[in-house]
Amino acid sequence: MVSTDAQIWIAAFFTIAATSYAFRDNVVFKFAENTFIGVAAGHAIVMGIKNIRDYGWNHLAQGEMIYIVVFILGILLYARFHDKYYWLYRYPIAFLVGNGVGISIRAAIHSDFVKQIAQTTSPLIAADAFGTINNIITFVGVITALSHFIFTREDIHTGTLGWIPRVGRWMMLLAFGASFGNTIMSRFGMYQGRIIFLLRDWLQIV
Amino acid sequence: MSVWEKLTAVPREVVMTLVVLAMIIPAIRPLGLPILTGDMSRAWYNTVEQLPEGSVVLFDIGYGSGGYPSLGPGNIAAFHQMFEKNLKLVIMATALEGTMMYPLIMEEVKPEENYGAVYGEDYVFLGYIAGEQTAMAGVLGDLKSLVSTDYQGTPISQLPLLENINGADDFALVAYLTTAGGVAEGWVYQAYSQYNKPLLGGCLSMMTTSIKPYYDSGQLLGLMDGIKGAADLEFLTGHPGDAIVSSDILSFTQTLVLVFIAIGNISFWMTRKTKEEES
Known part of the structure; x- marks a missing residue:
């Protein structure tokens, strides 16, 4: 029994319209694409206004005058559209970049550098055989892949030790393969969700 | 055009139709494959x-x-x-x-x-x-x-x-x-x-x-x-919920992808080998 819910029918139509591109570009796909962009843009505008109200205006209305600075910086972002005063937009951009870097850089060094090096240099022998194999693969992979990016000495790539960066290249290719495989699974994971929706919620045959 | 050459250029419409079928079949008739938690x-x-x-x-x-x-x-x-x-x-x-x-x-x-x-x-x-x-x-x-x-x-x-x-x-x-x-x-x-x-x-x-x-x-x-x-x-x-239902679908579809990859590689090598032999 096919669903009688109008919302389900609309969702089913746009699901089929969006995926029809996989077969060939067509006007129904274009309609779905433009509708999605319109809806997403509308939603983004509403959420943007809500953010200004919740995280800016509400504070200002409660007497937190420092938020005037926030509004001024926000308005200055639009100066880039002005022929004469476009340079003013650099101030909020500088603030945003400085703020973003300041918030993340210490933690990034800790998480991406210190912790990863510590993990790589941990003892190769683990509690179980698979753990030991994993540790050895990680250790060999890191050393050989790093050697692939040493460009200051040509003989590292051509001499007796040339096999080390070659192993590194294979390690990276294996990593790219794993990444590609995961990407396929991820895309199918998204699409099968819509297939289940079509079969269960729309056509109601499963 | 040899069979191998045809296999290296399967139209995407055919591939997509097979993928959609590979999703629909296990959704309608679940295979009940065991779930091995990671x-x-x-x-x-x-x-x-x-x-x-x-x-x-x-x-x-x-x-x-x-x-x-x-x-x-x-x-x-x-x-x-x-x-x-x-x-x-x-x-x-x-x-x-x-x-x-x-x-x-x-x-x-x-x-x-x-x-x-x-x-x-x-x-x-x-x-x-x-x-x-x-x-x-x-x-x-x-x-x-x-x-x-x-x-x-x-x-x-x-x-x-x-x-x-x-x-x-x-x-x-x-x-x-x-x-x-x-x-x-x-x-x-x-x-x-x-x-x-x-x-x-x-x-x-x-x-x-x-x-x-x-x-x-x-x-x-x-x-x-x-x-x-x-x-x-x-x-x-x-x-x-939906994810467990999806497991069979994903297993079935991923197997199809593996078959496509195998066919693509074999046909690529065979085509190259045939051309080398001809030249």
């Missing part, structure tokens, strides 16, 4: 199980409609487990569309009906907070200076759950599900590195290879690997 999902499940009753969890819905088929089922299973454990949930969204995913998830979880949970006392939804890492730093640093109302506009002073929550020290666990690499890394930077909070992460399968090093190095206590991780969590929590 370490990362079990670690997620066990971390939540070990939390004392009443602990407060900060949960980020960091995905939109595109990520819902992959992450939504895992989100539903995670909420079922958390409400069953009587944990308190402070939910936020670092994705713009996260606010639209929240009602979809709650329609499935039904916290009031299934667990007797009360909005404002057992869980709250703060809505979308812009800024990614800036938002995370704000929520963990000084929640009340950043957020004055929940998503519906209710002042946080009227939400009993938030009465004693000011920042990172008041959260027993931080968890997130996201389709954005910046958000996945951002929570590691802000929650783990900055505040040393126990952290659970979930992402699309395509992101797993870049996020897994955080799990391997102990910065993430558990990792939900897309729809596979969601199926694991549904199985572990005893709340089967």
